[in-house]
Amino acid sequence: MVADFTQQIRDKAKELLEKGTVECVIGYETGSDGFSARPAFIYESAEVERLIFDNTCSHNLVKYLLNKKGKPTAVIVKGCDSRALNLLLSEKQIDRDNIFIIGVVCPGVVEWGWNNHSDQLQIRCNWCRQHNPVIYDFLVGEPVTEGPPDDFADIAAMETKSTEEREAFWREQAEHCVRCYACRQACPGCYCIDCFVEQLDPEWVGIRIAPEENLMWNTIRAFHLAGRCISCNECERVCPVNIPLSLLNRRMEREVLGLFDYRAGMSEDAVAPLITFMKDEKLGIGE
Amino acid sequence: MTKIIGKNELESWLSGIMKERTVFAPTRVDDLILFRPVRSANEIVFDYENTNLSPKELFFPRTETLFTAVPKDGDIELTPTIVDQEVILFGIRPCDARGIAILDGPFLDEPADSLWAQHREKTTMIGLSCTKPAPQCFCTSMGSAPNDASNVDIMLTQVEDGYAVETITEKGEKLLQGVELRESDVQPPVPTCDVNIPAEGIVEAITKMFDDPYWSRLADRCIHCNVCAYVCPTCYCFDIRDRTDKGKTERIRTWESCQSKGFTRIAGGYDPRADKGTRLRQRFCHKLLYFPQQFGALGCVGCGRCVIACPVNIDIREIISDVQKIGAEVGQGSN
Amino acid sequence: MVKEATEKAVPNPFVPYPATLKSVVDLTPDVKLFTLELDRAQDEFDYKPGQFAFVSAYGVGESPFGVTSVAYRREGLQFAVRRVGTVTNALHQLEPGAKTGVRGPFGNFFPLDDYKNKNIIIIGGGIGFAPLRPVITTILDNRDDYANVLILNGARSPSDLCFASEFDDWVKSPRTKLELTVDAGDENWNGRVALIPDVITELQPSPKDAITIICGPPIMIKFTLSRLKQLGFADEQIVTTLEGKMKCGLGKCFRCNVGEKYVCRDGPVFTFEQISNFIEQF
Numbered sequence: 001m002v003a004d005f006t007q008q009i010r011d012k013a014k015e016l017l018e019k020g021t022v023e024c025v026i027g028y029e030t031g032s033d034g035f036s037a038r039p040a041f042i043y044e045s046a047e048v049e050r051l052i053f054d055n056t057c058s059h060n061l062v063k064y065l066l067n068k069k070g071k072p073t074a075v076i077v078k079g080c081d082s083r084a085l086n087l088l089l090s091e092k093q094i095d096r097d098n099i100f101i102i103g104v105v106c107p108g109v110v111e112w113g114w115n116n117h118s119d120q121l122q123i124r125c126n127w128c129r130q131h132n133p134v135i136y137d138f139l140v141g142e143p144v145t146e147g148p149p150d151d152f153a154d155i156a157a158m159e160t161k162s163t164e165e166r167e168a169f170w171r172e173q174a175e176h177c178v179r180c181y182a183c184r185q186a187c188p189g190c191y192c193i194d195c196f197v198e199q200l201d202p203e204w205v206g207i208r209i210a211p212e213e214n215l216m217w218n219t220i221r222a223f224h225l226a227g228r229c230i231s232c233n234e235c236e237r238v239c240p241v242n243i244p245l246s247l248l249n250r251r252m253e254r255e256v257l258g259l260f261d262y263r264a265g266m267s268e269d270a271v272a273p274l275i276t277f278m279k280d281e282k283l284g285i286g287e
Numbered sequence: 288m289t290k291i292i293g294k295n296e297l298e299s300w301l302s303g304i305m306k307e308r309t310v311f312a313p314t315r316v317d318d319l320i321l322f323r324p325v326r327s328a329n330e331i332v333f334d335y336e337n338t339n340l341s342p343k344e345l346f347f348p349r350t351e352t353l354f355t356a357v358p359k360d361g362d363i364e365l366t367p368t369i370v371d372q373e374v375i376l377f378g379i380r381p382c383d384a385r386g387i388a389i390l391d392g393p394f395l396d397e398p399a400d401s402l403w404a405q406h407r408e409k410t411t412m413i414g415l416s417c418t419k420p421a422p423q424c425f426c427t428s429m430g431s432a433p434n435d436a437s438n439v440d441i442m443l444t445q446v447e448d449g450y451a452v453e454t455i456t457e458k459g460e461k462l463l464q465g466v467e468l469r470e471s472d473v474q475p476p477v478p479t480c481d482v483n484i485p486a487e488g489i490v491e492a493i494t495k496m497f498d499d500p501y502w503s504r505l506a507d508r509c510i511h512c513n514v515c516a517y518v519c520p521t522c523y524c525f526d527i528r529d530r531t532d533k534g535k536t537e538r539i540r541t542w543e544s545c546q547s548k549g550f551t552r553i554a555g556g557y558d559p560r561a562d563k564g565t566r567l568r569q570r571f572c573h574k575l576l577y578f579p580q581q582f583g584a585l586g587c588v589g590c591g592r593c594v595i596a597c598p599v600n601i602d603i604r605e606i607i608s609d610v611q612k613i614g615a616e617v618g619q620g621s622n
Numbered sequence: 623m624v625k626e627a628t629e630k631a632v633p634n635p636f637v638p639y640p641a642t643l644k645s646v647v648d649l650t651p652d653v654k655l656f657t658l659e660l661d662r663a664q665d666e667f668d669y670k671p672g673q674f675a676f677v678s679a680y681g682v683g684e685s686p687f688g689v690t691s692v693a694y695r696r697e698g699l700q701f702a703v704r705r706v707g708t709v710t711n712a713l714h715q716l717e718p719g720a721k722t723g724v725r726g727p728f729g730n731f732f733p734l735d736d737y738k739n740k741n742i743i744i745i746g747g748g749i750g751f752a753p754l755r756p757v758i759t760t761i762l763d764n765r766d767d768y769a770n771v772l773i774l775n776g777a778r779s780p781s782d783l784c785f786a787s788e789f790d791d792w793v794k795s796p797r798t799k800l801e802l803t804v805d806a807g808d809e810n811w812n813g814r815v816a817l818i819p820d821v822i823t824e825l826q827p828s829p830k831d832a833i834t835i836i837c838g839p840p841i842m843i844k845f846t847l848s849r850l851k852q853l854g855f856a857d858e859q860i861v862t863t864l865e866g867k868m869k870c871g872l873g874k875c876f877r878c879n880v881g882e883k884y885v886c887r888d889g890p891v892f893t894f895e896q897i898s899n900f901i902e903q904f
Contacts, residue, residue: 031602036600038508041507059598113595114594114595115423176316178340179349181547182510182512185512198549207350207539207541209541238512241319241340242317242318353636354637356678356681362721363640365723368634398633398872400874401632402634523876524875525874525875527636527870529680531680531681538636538683551866551878553866554685554707554708554709554710555707559866559880572881580882
């Protein structure tokens with residue numbers, strides 16, 4: 001069935017390029033190890049054979065649309081990615097008229113690294129309850145029924161540790177961090193022209209690559225994503241030192257869900273609670 | 288005759304050194320393998336491909352104070368950083384050792400970088416040659432080899448009942464003083480890395496195709512993080528800024544990468560490399576053109592860490608092939 | 623790993639010379655002229671027009687500035703600093719007597735000996751005039767060594783013209799013309815209102831035995847260059863000083879390169895012939 005996805009995507013891409021509906025199709029192709037996917041940018045209909053779709057297609061391609069402003073572009077999105085599309089649409093970062101959305105019912109993505117294949121699903125698939133894209137112009141695959149609501153078991157497990165244990169855990173992680181900002185660069189929610197961490201005046205976080213600053217970097221980023229993160233977990237996948245960023249982002253997600261009954265990226269017009277003021281909003285927590 | 292040290296003897300020798308000096312060795316940290324100070328030989332991982340981050344950190348730390356500036360008696364007292372701790376770096380692979388040696392080029396070029404010089408002087412390197420290449424390795428195409436001993440002080444090569452020991456420098460000899468080595472007629476295996484990446488003539492090829500739209504197309508998928516530069520044993524671009532804490536100012540240098548947006552942006556906003564394609568091209572031209580032009584060696588040692596770490600599979604081995612191909616076509620067209 | 627002690631074998635090239643700020647003069651609403659004096663080792667700091675140095679605002683950082691004074695006059699180390707970023711903002715807060723640090727001199731310099739007996743055309747826009755001022759000072763102090771001198775100083779507005787207090791001295795010199803221009807005048811301005819490229823077209827300087835030294839915003843240079851070429855100037859007759867984001871000034875951090883050339887070491891002074899041969903074109 002997934003092999004069939006590849007053919008459907010190629011056919012659609014060919015049609016869009018030949019008709020001139022789009023200038024570019026952003027999808028996936030096979031990378032240099034011969035089996036892991038990587039993002040592909042197809043500009044000519046003759047090149048659509050490069051496109052593939054399989055269970056190594058974990059990259060969130062939505063972010064690339066920010067480099068294609070004003071240019072009609074098609075993009076392939078899985079369930080989680082499609083929520084990122086809604087996020088960027090609701091935050092007015094992309095123009096709905098300029099994008100053609102090829103949604104794919106996600107078969108799950110496996111744990112993989114370069115030249116390192118596995119059949120085990122990535123942890124994001126454990127908590128994913130959005131295999132079906134929430135926004136699309138063309139759908140590949142049959143919609144599936146989701147499992148029971150996410151119980152945030154990973155976050156609950158973290159909470160069984162004492163404060164001291166958690167502090168030691170995060171300090172150890174902060175020692176690994178090299179401030180490569182791969183997490184930020186891969187994240188569709190992180191698109192500030194000048195990120196807070198690079199501001200000089202005021203200097204919110206220093207350039208020193210050390211645990212104190214690294215912890216500030218990671219936690220403030222999680223706060224900036226609270227109510228906006230769609231849990232694609234690309235940040236954790238791309239981290240070269242395997243920092244479990246999902247523990248921060250999903251903690252925020254659970255809090256926002258509890259306080260505001262809100263999940264990011266479910267509609268084009270959604271308003272994320274922490275970046276919006278509404279006249280009728282709740283005045284006190286716990287009302 | 289080969290000099291051999293048994294595994295147990297090696298471990299007890301290292302344990303002895305650990306009592307007096309800091310020994311950095313590859314060690315498991317969660318699911319990573321990193322060079323960390325070790326306090327006992329059983330923390331050392333002997334059987335590994337390579338570390339996740341390169342050992343350039345021991346000479347060019349991710350963050351380092353250049354000097355401190357403290358107000359004193361109406362003046363400002365400047366104190367340059369002194370590196371005074373002796374370090375043994377155990378288990379460095381030949382590719383990484385070549386990376387350190389290559390970085391002597393920019394760092395020791397006049398005026399020499401005092402901190403790099405101090406780290407180099409204070410560090411003794413015990414290399415561990417590779418028994419076999421990993422899938423991402425291409426050291427032989429970039430001027431090194433799995434058993435290249437030229438850039439370490441002592442080289443160890445795994446043999447059946449221990450390690451063959453080669454003393455390369457005086458520093459290495461000094462460290463081995465008093466260590467009993469067996470003589471054996473066993474010949475250490477000669478590992479090979481048969482991958483052939485066409486790096487010969489890359490300087491000319493990349494010059495020819497410098498203005499090709501290839502870089503722009505490749506940069507489409509680059510997310511401009513700093514991963515490739517930070518895992519790389521030969522990347523050395525850095526940032527400098529001041530940090531003040533309780534009245535003491537430190538001028539700090541940290542790793543930075545030419546890939547980050549704003550790397551070349553001046554106050555006022557002008558940025559000559561605002562375009563993604565030019566930034567990506569800058570990385571590969573630095574490694575494959577400018578660095579060899581200035582220092583006579585390619586700025587890549589074939590360790591393959593960037594190939595593994597890049598989130599979007601920007602693969603320098605592929606790029607070298609592409610550059611050769613496009614460079615050759617440009618050559619033909621201009622006749 | 624770090625112990626505070628005195629300097630060891632290899633001197634640390636990142637440590638500045640301690641210096642004291644002697645005086646601050648407002649040149650324009652956002653440009654101040656700083657005169658510094660090194661606290662020690664003054665003779666080590668010998669520099670020529672075109673070279674630059676880093677000035678420190680401890681706690682914030684340091685930035686590179688073209689040295690705008692001339693060493694031989696021994697009137698102090700001068701920098702024209704435009705307030706445009708965090709370091710320059712911090713420098714603008716300094717008062718005379720403040721302690722600072724200077725690192726340098728770095729870079730190459732204008733080969734003024736090669737320009738002897740030639741007609742010199744100096745074109746500066748805004749703060750770009752700062753590295754040109756020591757060229758003018760040297761030429762006018764050695765007036766007989768050079769033929770005609772044309773100075774074109776332009777700015778956004780009259781109050782943005784740099785070194786206005788020296789204009790009278792310049793025009794007193796024989797065979798020396800000073801042309802001023804602004805993008806927009808004010809109620810007291812009776813002078814020319816025109817963009818620098820248009821002034822070049824108006825003045826029609828001859829390329830015969832001439833050297834043009836130009837410095838200013840990239841856009842100004844681009845258009846002025848094309849007007850000069852139209853008048854017959856060859857690339858090797860036009861010299862400029864490039865700007866680049868710099869951190870180390872030592873050719874180590876690899877931030878200021880244009881292709882294989884380091885602005886901090888191979889430059890900042892380049893002819894346009896050299897620039898046209900750079901593999902990387904900005």
